[in-house]
Structure formats: structure tokens, C-alpha cells
Amino acid sequence: MQPIVYTIEKPDIAKWLERLLETAEVIAPVAGYSGEVVFSAISSPAQVLWDFENPLHPAKQFVLPQTDPIVAIKRNGQRHEVEPIYDDSRRVLFNVRSCDVKGIAFLTRMQEMEPADGSYLRRAYSLTVISLTCNTPCPLGFCVCTDSGPFLNGDYDIQLTDLGGKYLAEVGSEKGEAAVSNAANLFRTATEGEVSLRKRLETAARNRFGQETCHFASAMRRISTGRVQDALWEKISDWCLECGGCSLICPTCYCFSVRDRARDGNWIRYRIWDSCQYTAFTLEASGHNPHEQRKDRIKRRFFHKVSAQYYMRDGTVGCVGCGRCIKVCLGTADMPAVVAAIRKGKWHE
Amino acid sequence: MLTVPTTCPFCACGCGFYLLANKGELVGVAPSETHPVSRGRLCARGWGAHEAPLWGTRLREPLVKRNGRLEPVSWAEALDHVTGRIKGLIEAGKSVGVLGSPRATNEENYLAGKLARAGLETNDVDFSYHSICRPLLAGLEEVTGEYGCSISLDDIELSETIVLIEGDLAKTHPRAAFSVMKAVEKGARLAAIGYARTQMARLSSLYLQTVPGGEGEVINGLLAGVLHASLEDRTSATAHCEGYEALRRDLTAVKATKEMHRAAEWIARAERATFLIPPTSAQGDQLRKDAAAFVTLAAITGHLGRPGSGLLMLLGRSNVRGACDMGVAPDRLPGYQPFYDGRAQQRLQGLWGKKLPSAQGLDAESLLQSVSGLIVLADDPPSVLPMRQQALAAMERMEYIVVLDAFVTPTVRAAHVALPIASFAETEGTLTSMEGRVQRVRAITDPPGEARTGWQVLAELCARFEVSASYSSATDVLREIAQAAPRYAGIGQQMLEEGWGGTLDEDFDTGKRVLHAAGVTAQTSPERPHLLAWDGVFDWGRDPLISFSPTLSRDYQSQRKLFPHGFVEMCPQDADELGMRPGWQVKLTSLRGAAVVPIQVRTDLTPGVLLVPYAFREHVAKVLGVERLTAVKAERA
Numbered sequence: 006m007q008p009i010v011y012t013i014e015k016p017d018i019a020k021w022l023e024r025l026l027e028t029a030e031v032i033a034p035v036a037g038y039s040g041e042v043v044f045s046a047i048s049s050p051a052q053v054l055w056d057f058e059n060p061l062h063p064a065k066q067f068v069l070p071q072t073d074p075i076v077a078i079k080r081n082g083q084r085h086e087v088e089p090i091y092d093d094s095r096r097v098l099f100n101v102r103s104c105d106v107k108g109i110a111f112l113t114r115m116q117e118m119e120p121a122d123g124s125y126l127r128r129a130y131s132l133t134v135i136s137l138t139c140n141t142p143c144p145l146g147f148c149v150c151t152d153s154g155p156f157l158n159g160d161y162d163i164q165l166t167d168l169g170g171k172y173l174a175e176v177g178s179e180k181g182e183a184a185v186s187n188a189a190n191l192f193r194t195a196t197e198g199e200v201s202l203r204k205r206l207e208t209a210a211r212n213r214f215g216q217e218t219c220h221f222a223s224a225m226r227r228i229s230t231g232r233v234q235d236a237l238w239e240k241i242s243d244w245c246l247e248c249g250g251c252s253l254i255c256p257t258c259y260c261f262s263v264r265d266r267a268r269d270g271n272w273i274r275y276r277i278w279d280s281c282q283y284t285a286f287t288l289e290a291s292g293h294n295p296h297e298q299r300k301d302r303i304k305r306r307f308f309h310k311v312s313a314q315y316y317m318r319d320g321t322v323g324c325v326g327c328g329r330c331i332k333v334c335l336g337t338a339d340m341p342a343v344v345a346a347i348r349k350g351k352w353h354e
Numbered sequence: 355m356l357t358v359p360t361t362c363p364f365c366a367c368g369c370g371f372y373l374l375a376n377k378g379e380l381v382g383v384a385p386s387e388t389h390p391v392s393r394g395r396l397c398a399r400g401w402g403a404h405e406a407p408l409w410g411t412r413l414r415e416p417l418v419k420r421n422g423r424l425e426p427v428s429w430a431e432a433l434d435h436v437t438g439r440i441k442g443l444i445e446a447g448k449s450v451g452v453l454g455s456p457r458a459t460n461e462e463n464y465l466a467g468k469l470a471r472a473g474l475e476t477n478d479v480d481f482s483y484h485s486i487c488r489p490l491l492a493g494l495e496e497v498t499g500e501y502g503c504s505i506s507l508d509d510i511e512l513s514e515t516i517v518l519i520e521g522d523l524a525k526t527h528p529r530a531a532f533s534v535m536k537a538v539e540k541g542a543r544l545a546a547i548g549y550a551r552t553q554m555a556r557l558s559s560l561y562l563q564t565v566p567g568g569e570g571e572v573i574n575g576l577l578a579g580v581l582h583a584s585l586e587d588r589t590s591a592t593a594h595c596e597g598y599e600a601l602r603r604d605l606t607a608v609k610a611t612k613e614m615h616r617a618a619e620w621i622a623r624a625e626r627a628t629f630l631i632p633p634t635s636a637q638g639d640q641l642r643k644d645a646a647a648f649v650t651l652a653a654i655t656g657h658l659g660r661p662g663s664g665l666l667m668l669l670g671r672s673n674v675r676g677a678c679d680m681g682v683a684p685d686r687l688p689g690y691q692p693f694y695d696g697r698a699q700q701r702l703q704g705l706w707g708k709k710l711p712s713a714q715g716l717d718a719e720s721l722l723q724s725v726s727g728l729i730v731l732a733d734d735p736p737s738v739l740p741m742r743q744q745a746l747a748a749m750e751r752m753e754y755i756v757v758l759d760a761f762v763t764p765t766v767r768a769a770h771v772a773l774p775i776a777s778f779a780e781t782e783g784t785l786t787s788m789e790g791r792v793q794r795v796r797a798i799t800d801p802p803g804e805a806r807t808g809w810q811v812l813a814e815l816c817a818r819f820e821v822s823a824s825y826s827s828a829t830d831v832l833r834e835i836a837q838a839a840p841r842y843a844g845i846g847q848q849m850l851e852e853g854w855g856g857t858l859d860e861d862f863d864t865g866k867r868v869l870h871a872a873g874v875t876a877q878t879s880p881e882r883p884h885l886l887a888w889d890g891v892f893d894w895g896r897d898p899l900i901s902f903s904p905t906l907s908r909d910y911q912s913q914r915k916l917f918p919h920g921f922v923e924m925c926p927q928d929a930d931e932l933g934m935r936p937g938w939q940v941k942l943t944s945l946r947g948a949a950v951v952p953i954q955v956r957t958d959l960t961p962g963v964l965l966v967p968y969a970f971r972e973h974v975a976k977v978l979g980v981e982r983l984t985a986v987k988a989e990r991a
Contacts, residue, residue: 038359044356254385280398336535337539
């Protein structure tokens with residue numbers, strides 16, 4: 006839909022949040038333990054942070070939890086009954102950053118592909134995403150390289166931009182419209198001047214990016230045409246400690262494993278986060294493992310993330326430039342470092 | 355969603371993260387950027403830390419063995435049973451021992467020690483993993499008079515030279531491996547001493563290849579390299595060290611290779627150098643000597659006590675350090691003071707209101723063979739001690755075993771009474787990392803079923819054995835620890851101020867060093883040219899996700915299923931010489947006996963070395979006997 010653009014005065018934000026809290030669980034970045042920024046359900050508007058660096062644990066946990074019950078298996082005489090478990094409680098994700106918005110949109114696109122994942126989709130469709138643009142990019146972010154920030158043109162339900170004394174609120178969906186109409190008296194239609202201020206802020210933010218860059222295009226050419234030497238993957242693999250952090254933390258990674266848990270004579274099947282970087286990820290029942298060597302698993306990961314084959318299918322690279330993998334990598338094999346290595350054909354030289 | 359900051363329960367690096375719970379159930383782990391050790395970077399174990407309490411086989415209610423079966427009973431009944439039977443044994447003049455655990459908190463270990471010494475009046479208290487790391491600690495103590503570490507993981511990153519006795523650091527202590535990696539990235543020189551070209555060996559500037567048990571020889575070579583080229587720090591070596599002349603004498607005949615000379619020069623010339631040592635596969639006394647020689651290398655090159663330079667012992671469990679500090683050792687009181695130390699005894703007698711036992715106790719291995727009754731806190735001798743079968747047999751012979759554990763272990767199955775306690779995710783307490791950080795674990799969910807927190811159960815047991823133990827929280831126990839082990843005195847306050855935890859004061863600047871060379875014994879012979887060793891760097895093997903007891907379960911099951919007969923690893927050259935392929939059976943014969951096991955081929959292993967993963971050690975028990983490594987003849991079966 007064509008975005009409808011409103012503004013809301015800063016003092017009115019609390020009233021709006023209170024309205025939202027009446028009908029939904031509101032999750033926002035808050036100050037957690039020892040001042041760390043974390044996503045958490047709020048009980049009062051005052052908890053919400055407005056000037057913050059993106060939490061390390063990604064917002065994808067609210068559509069794809071690390072441990073998620075998906076199926077109940079019940080015994081009924083000689084038979085077993087299998088019932089899906091859905092979570093469609095209404096949630097609002099407030100003040101998420103553009104990269105996480107893109108990440109959730111990416112995951113939803115993947116899960117909508119046939120066969121569609123009902124468990125994921127019911128939860129995602131019940132979620133309203135209200136984002137806050139980044140007037141100042143975060144130090145390690147490189148979302149300009151992945152078309153996922155600092156400002157977005159879509160994929161959000163509402164996108165807020167700090168204009169000084171007020172916020173610009175771009176509504177991008179019916180869910181977003183509903184969240185505004187819930188407190189219609191607090192919003193007014195934005196003026197042309199306000200919209201052009203937002204554009205100027207976006208340009209300014211784009212010009213303010215930090216050290217991290219990630220030139221996907223040339224890396225994509227090389228990896229898609231098999232021009233990355235095996236020896237390079239082998240070198241990179243010595244600088245990875247197989248923690249799996251890069252994929253667990255990645256807003257666009259959605260691989261999972263399942264595990265059953267007995268409860269009162271019945272079972273619950275859980276979906277749990279898994280990482281393609283773990284040895285047993287592709288271990289087959291026969292004992293054969295097509296990706297037994299770490300270099301093969303790293304190659305596989307970056308092929309999925311960066312190759313033209315997947316770009317054509319997914320419409321984007323599998324990265325939103327949030328920079329989280331740089332912070333969690335227990336090694337030196339984060340996305341920008343590996344993309345640079347693919348591009349240059351060199352690693353630590 | 356509930357978010358609670360806590361400390362990783364696995365290796366001794368002491369990383370921290372948040373546990374996440376939803377509706378009273380654990381759901382995940384979130385990294386923390388503010389944690390001073392991990393800063394948001396976790397290994398696979400840390401990322402999966404919630405899985406153990408969630409998916410592990412948990413003890414849910416007190417159990418008492420009747421007609422060979424463990425049956426549920428009430429807490430009152432179970433505790434009465436324990437009190438009655440243990441008192442009966444003591445009255446009958448039979449001995450009762452206590453095992454603590456490096457995966458239990460300081461508070462739990464402290465109370466286990468108090469129960470043993472003040473309640474049961476015995477020094478027969480230890481923990482199984484101690485048998486693996488004791489020689490290492492003893493070696494360090496022999497040279498420095500201390501057993502702690504003198505540097506932090508961050509110091510590694512700033513080193514110019516790193517000397518690593520390599521088991522497989524990347525797998526055993528990923529957080530430490532990360533620091534080494536960062537240092538190497540910045541240009542540090544890494545000298546790795548090991549028997550497999552592991553990831554760290556591949557990143558090293560110099561790989562000093564040896565065989566299991568041969569580490570001492572290389573250390574002596576490095577010492578000789580330093581002394582022969584007069585690279586030692588004369589001031590440190592003569593003014594602060596004893597035994598300098600003897601060391602020179604011992605090493606006159608030792609030849610250093612060209613590589614050793616090079617490494618010696620790097621060590622001596624570095625402004626900052628770090629020395630990393632895990633328990634190797636060397637035998638007890640030799641490991642002690644190797645460790646002492648390794649510390650000597652740091653001492654004579656002036657790297658002990660210099661800020662940013664020094665030594666780190668790579669301990670295999672989260673709270674080895676804490677268990678030692680709490681006096682869970684037959685010859686040590688809280689504060690790791692010798693059990694005969696008059697002042698320590700007086701302090702404890704004042705605190706506990708009981709006279710302490712005067713005879714030295716037995717270590718875990720001997721204790722299992724001699725006591726009639728055993729109280730076990732979260733320890734699992736058959737899984738941890740080298741001799742799995744012997745430990746199981748010993749426990750079968752015992753008249754009475756009580757186990758406090760969160761998980762169903764082989765020890766729980768052998769017990770007469772099993773008391774369910776909280777896992778790290780359900781209890782309050784502290785763990786002491788190898789750096790000497792005392793950090794909190796915090797409860798995020800309730801313990802399952804009837805389970806109670808370990809410190810509460812132990813306090814109740816203490817009370818039943820007429821030992822004062824009225825605590826209203828784990829913090830109360832920590833307060834008492836501060837009185838019993840003076841080094842912990844400031845910790846409570848630091849906890850309040852710093853959030854994640856406090857750091858013990860290490861005193862490495864003063865005191866005499868006593869220098870030692872390593873003792874070296876030849877292992878192989880023409881009749882038995884191969885060397886069979888267990889992969890002893892980490893008692894749960896190289897697999898980062900393998901379980902130690904059922905506390906970390908992903909992958910472990912699949913390994914067991916895939917290799918029901920276990921395996922030994924050998925290099926391709928050895929396999930070719932024997933005309934063998936992966937999966938084929940090899941017959942191994944030592945002086946003690948023979949066994950037939952399948953092989954796996956591993957390209958990075960030193961020729962002549964056969965490695966058996968710790969989890970599969972029972973398959974070669976007949977060949978190894980009580981040894982950790984032995985010379986064998988290998989032939990196709």
C-alpha cells in the first residue's frame with residue numbers, strides 16, 4: 006500500500022503506547038542488566054529506550070523463538086493424535102531497527118514458500134512491527150550495503166523517524182493503520198516539509214556510515230561461478246571455532262532442528278534453533294555426513310547467503326547488515342570479513 | 355519472557371550470558387555484551403547451555419533403593435534414611451567419605467566439605483576430576499607456592515609470544531582459543547607443543563611436534579634453549595629463584611633443536627608472554643614435573659609476576675578452582691590451606707564449633723576403594739575417573755551411597771538414595787573461573803518436580819549431623835565462606851558493586867620460585883612401537899558438544915550410537931602400514947593385555963600415536979590398565 010504519513014508529538018508517544026498495551030503485548034528495547042540494551046515485554050511506556058544501540062540478541066526471537074513448541078503428540082488407544090500448537094497472541098514489536106524489520110520480512114517470505122510453515126506464520130501475522138529509523142548508524146552496521154537501512158521503503162507496519170520534537174510515522178500496512186487508528190486523536194497528517202525533512206535525515210544518515218562495508222556484488226559474482234578456491238575456505242575454517250553464533254544471531258537465519266519432550270504421558274515437539282556450522286547439522290541417519298569438514302560448512306553457509314542462485318530466489322542477499330555476527334564471532338570469520346576474502350581471494354594476507 | 359544473567363557451567367573460562375525462560379520453562383540463551391569475559395561471544399556449549407537442564411534426564415523426586423529399584427519417597431523419609439544409615443555406619447566404626455564436584459557451586463562444595471569435616475569428622479573428601487588436575491596444580495605450587503593463575507584471558511590477546519601445550523584448545527576452551535587467535539591475528543608468535551596438527555597448531559608460528567607424554571621433553575628443550583643461549587632473565591633467575599644452578603646442571607646434557615632455540619628466543623625477548631597448560635596425558639607424577647618445568651620456563655624468562663605476562667592453567671570444568679578453594683580435597687581446608695595448618699584449623703574450629711579431624715584423608719580414587727559409605731554431590735566417578743569399570747565395581751561393593759544430583763548419572767543409578775537438586779539454571783550460588791573470577795549463577799526457573807537447591811539440602815544434612823548450618827540464602831553461605839577462606843573476604847562486596855561478580859586477589863609478585871626441569875621417561879620400544887593414549891586434554895574428549903554426565907547432550911548420543919564399539923584414532927601412514935581402513939578392527943597389545951577396537955583415521959595425528967576418546971576408554975581398559983598412556987603393538991585383527 007501507498008504509505009500514509011502522520012506525525013505524533015513526542016509527549017503523546019506514552020499515551021499511544023498505553024493504548025497499544027491495552028490490546029497487545031508490547032516488546033521494545035529496554036535497559037536490562039548492567040545497562041545492556043535488550044528486547045523485553047514492557048509494562049510501562051517509560052521503559053522504552055529511544056536512543057540506543059541495537060540489542061545483540063535479534064528481534065527474530067519473537068517470530069522464531071530459540072525453543073518453540075510446535076506440535077502436541079497425544080496417545081489415543083492404539084493411535085497417536087498430532088495437533089499443531091499455534092501462538093497467535095497479539096504482539097507489538099516497538100522501536101526495532103530497520104535491519105530487524107528486514108530480517109523478519111525475509112523470514113516471513115521464506116516461511117510463506119510452499120510448504121508454508123503455519124506455526125511461524127500465525128505468530129508472524131499477529132505481530133505488528135513498529136520501527137525506528139537510524140538517524141545515526143550504529144558503529145558496526147553496514148545495512149547500506151544490503152538495502153536494509155538505515156531507513157526503509159517498506160516491510161514495516163509503521164516506521165517512526167525522530168524529527169526533533171515529534172516523530173514521523175509512516176504507515177506501511179493495514180496492521181500499521183490499525184495501530185494508528187487505535188489512537189487517531191494523537192496523530193495528524195504530516196506536512197510536506199516534515200516528509201522532506203525525513204528525506205534529508207535519511208541522506209545524512211547514509212553519509213555517516215562507519216568502518217564496516219560489505220561489497221556483495223563482486224563477491225556474488227565469484228561465489229556464484231565457482232571461482233572461490235577450496236584452499237580459501239580451508240584457510241577461513243581455521244579462523245572459526247564452530248560456535249554457531251553467526252547463524253543463531255543472524256536475523257535471516259532460520260534453520261532448526263526438532264526435539265520431543267515427554268510430558269504427562271504425551272509429547273511436545275519443539276522447534277529449536279540449529280546452526281549449519283555444527284558438525285551434526287547435516288549428519289544423516291546412516292552416519293554419512295555430506296558436510297563433515299568445517300570448510301564445506303562455511304562454504305555452504307556463504308553460498309546460501311551470498312550466491313546469485315539464492316539472490317534470484319530470495320530477492321536479496323541473506324544478510325541485513327546489522328553487524329551482529331562481528332560482535333558474536335568467536336573467531337574472525339564474520340560476514341564482512343568473509344565477503345572481503347571471497348572478493349579478494351585472500352584471507353589474512 | 356524472563357531474562358536472567360548467569361555464568362556458564364561448562365569449562366573454566368568463566369563466560370557469562372543471559373538465560374531466557376518463558377512461562378516457567380527455559381527457552382534459550384542470549385549473549386551479553388557487558389560480560390567482562392565473554393563480551394557477547396559464546397561457544398557452542400554456551401549457546402546450548404539451556405539445553406542440559408531442559409532436555410537432560412533429570413532427577414525429579416527423592417528416591418530410595420528397594421529390592422534393587424529406586425522408588426520415590428518423600429523428602430523427610432529420604433533424609434531420615436540417609437541420617438540413620440550414615441550414622442549407623444559411623445557407629446559401626448566404618449568410614450564414610452564425601453565427593454564434591456567442579457560442576458557444583460562454591461556454596462554447595464563448601465557445605466559438602468563442612469559436612470565431611472565437621473559432621474562426619476573425616477578428611478576423606480575430594481572430587482573425581484581432582485585426580486586429573488591435581489598434578490598440574492601441584493606442579494604450579496611447587497614453583498610458585500601458589501596454585502592460581504597470574505593472568506587473565508585478555509592478557510593473552512596482548513601477548514607477543516604464546517607458548518601453548520596443545521591438547522585441542524579450540525575444542526576444550528574455545529574462549530581461550532579465541533584470545534590466542536586474536537593475538538595471532540595481531541602478529542603474536544604462537545609456539546604449540548602437541549601431538550596433533552590441530553587448529554591451534556595450524557595457526558601457530560611454530561609447531562613443536564611430540565607424542566603424548568612427550569611434552570616434558572620439549573619443555574626441557576625450551577629451557578635448555580634459554581639457558582644455553584644465556585637468554586634467561588638473570589635478575590629473576592638468581593635473585594628470586596631457588597635451584598638455578600641445579601637447573602643449569604640438569605639441562606647441560608639436553609639438546610635443544612633449532613626450532614626450540616627459536617622459540618626460546620621468542621619467549622625471552624617478548625615483553626609480554628603467556629604460557630598455557632592443560633592437564634596432558636602424562637601420568638600423575640610426570641604431569642606434575644612437566645607443569646613445574648613449564649612454570650620454570652616462565653619464571654627464568656622473567657614472565658612470572660610481570661603485568662600481562664604469565665601462566666594460565668586450562669582447567670576442564672567450570673568450578674575446579676572453586677572446589678579446591680572450598681577445601682574439597684583430602685589434604686586441604688577452605689582457602690586451599692594444608693589440612694595441618696594450625697591457623698587455618700583454628701579459624702575453622704572457631705567458625706564451625708567442632709574439632710577438625712587430624713588424619714589426612716584419601717583422594718577420590720583411594721576413597722572409592724576403601725569407604726563403606728559415600729555422600730556424592732553432583733560428582734560421577736565412573737564417567738570422570740580413568741578407571742570406569744573399577745569405579746563402578748567399587749560403588750557396587752559399597753554399603754551405602756547417597757547422591758545429590760540434578761541429572762540421572764551412572765552414579766545415581768548405583769546409589770541407595772538419590773536426592774534431586776537444582777541445576778545451575780535453578781539455583782543461586784557462585785563459580786570460580788580459572789582466572790579467579792567469582793561469578794554468580796542465578797535461578798531462572800523452579801527446579802523440576804520435588805527437587806530442591808543443593809545448598810539447602812546440604813545445610814539440612816549438616817544440621818542432621820549436629821553442625822550449625824542455618825542459612826536463609828546462598829549469599830549467607832558465601833558470607834561464611836569469606837570467613838573460612840580469607841581470599842574470598844572481599845567478594846561479597848564486589849558482587850554488589852560489579853554485577854557480574856568479583857575477582858580473587860592473586861599474589862604472584864612476591865615469593866621465591868623454586869625451579870625444576872621436567873622428568874622424561876621413554877615409552878615405546880621396538881616390540882611395542884605405537885603409543886596408545888587417551889585423549890586426556892579434556893576428560894570428555896575433543897567433541898565440543900559431548901556430554902560430561904548427561905548435562906550436555908546434543909551430539910553425544912549420536913557418537914555413541916555411531917560407534918557402539920568405540921574407536922581409536924590413527925594417522926593415515928599408520929593405517930597404510932597396517933593395511934587398514936576406517937572401521938576395520940585393530941588388535942592392540944601392551945604389557946598388560948590386549949583389546950580389539952575399530953579404527954578411525956585422522957590426518958593431523960603424529961605417526962605412531964593412537965588416541966582413544968575419553969568416552970570410549972573402557973574399550974581399551976585391558977590394554978591401558980591404570981595408565982593413561984602405554985606402548986602397544988598394533989596389528990590388523
